[in-house]
Structure formats: C-alpha cells, structure tokens
Amino acid sequence: MNNRSALNIILGISVISLGSAYFIEYVLNYKPCNLCLIERIPYFTSTIIIFLSFYLKKFEKFIFIFLSIIFLVGTIISFYHFGIEQGFFEESFVCTLINEINILNKEDLLKDLQKTIVSCKEVKFKILGLSLATINAILSLILSVITFKIFLNYEKNR
Numbered sequence: 756m757n758n759r760s761a762l763n764i765i766l767g768i769s770v771i772s773l774g775s776a777y778f779i780e781y782v783l784n785y786k787p788c789n790l791c792l793i794e795r796i797p798y799f800t801s802t803i804i805i806f807l808s809f810y811l812k813k814f815e816k817f818i819f820i821f822l823s824i825i826f827l828v829g830t831i832i833s834f835y836h837f838g839i840e841q842g843f844f845e846e847s848f849v850c851t852l853i854n855e856i857n858i859l860n861k862e863d864l865l866k867d868l869q870k871t872i873v874s875c876k877e878v879k880f881k882i883l884g885l886s887l888a889t890i891n892a893i894l895s896l897i898l899s900v901i902t903f904k905i906f907l908n909y910e911k912n913r
Contacts, residue, residue, distance in 0.1 A: 758815060758819070758905060758909060761901070761902075761905050762805050762808055762815075762818075765801065765805060765822065765898060765901075765902065766801075766802060766805045766806075768894070768898065769798040769799075769801045769802045769805070770802060772798050772891075772894065773795060773798050773799065773802070776791070776795055776887075779880055779887070783880070785879050785880045786873050787873065788850060788872075788873040788874060788875040788877075789849050789850055789851075789873075789875065790832065790835070790836040790839070790849060790850060790875045790888070791836070791873075791875075791887065791888070793832060793849065794829060794832055794833055794836065794888070794891050796829075797825045797826055797828060797829035797832075797895065798829075800825050801822055801825055801826070801898075804818055804821060804822060804825070805818070805822075815909075816906065816909045819902050819903075819905045819906035819909065820902075820903070820906045822898075822902040823899050823900075823902040823903040823906060824899075826895045826896075826898040826899035826902060827895075827899040829891070829895035829898075829899075830892055830895040830896045830899055833888050833889075833891040833892035833895055834892045836875060836888035836891075836892075837886070837888045837889050837892055839875045839876050840875070840876055840877075840878050840886055840888055840889075842876070846874065846875050846876055849875075850872075850874065850875035850876075851872060
C-alpha cells in the first residue's frame, strides 16, 4: 500500500467515525458527555490535515508524524474517559463544564436550567459490549501506530 492510499483510508476512517458519532447523537438521540465531544477533535483535525496534504505533497512525510501525534493524544483522552467509566479516575472539571451562560431574559434562564449535564462515567451506548470511549481508545491507538509506522517507512512506500 502506498502512502497516498493510507491517507485515503485514514480519511475514510475519520469521516466514518465522525459520522457514526453524529448518527448516534442526533438520530439515535444519545447525548454525548463533554469528553465524548473532545474525543471528536482528533478526527476533525486529521480530516483537515489530510485534505491539506493533498495540496502540500512536499510535507507528506511530516503529516504522518503529525497524524500519529494527533491520534496518540486521542488515545490518551479516550483511555482517560475509559478510566472514568470504570471508576479508576474521578470525573474532572471537563466533565461538568457547562457552556457560558448568556441570560437575556427569564425564558433563556428557564431553558438554561432545564439543560442536563451528561456524566462522563455513565455508559449509555455500547457496541458489542464496549463503550464508545473504549472503541475510540482502541481505534485511536491503532491509527497512531499505523501512521507512525508509515512515517518510519515513508521512503519505502512512496
């Protein structure tokens, strides 16, 4: 497999991951916690970087190491989320953050008070018995290792 094909596959995995997250959130109506939302950032970032790589072919090798770091960060965040779900870690302030309150009138205040915060330790959706944080940790780790190996073997796969 050449490097361009690998980028296309990683792009496809990132798009499918984001599409699945939005499908679960908006179609199946499972609200994500704050960490779930943060776990989407590496996929957004990788998508943008891969699209840029199509124009910046000169920097393609470094894009692979950058993608490896991005997915490694995603792995760490997902393992942390998994640890919260399993009770290894306490929920942090990230899990309880509420968006900035911009109250203009009493209707807005009532709407804001009705919002519920989704706990990071509650697993509401599973696939094959695994939480989405667990699946994301595994997927991010695999993508991180693959992109790092491609970086190391870049010249062979040109």
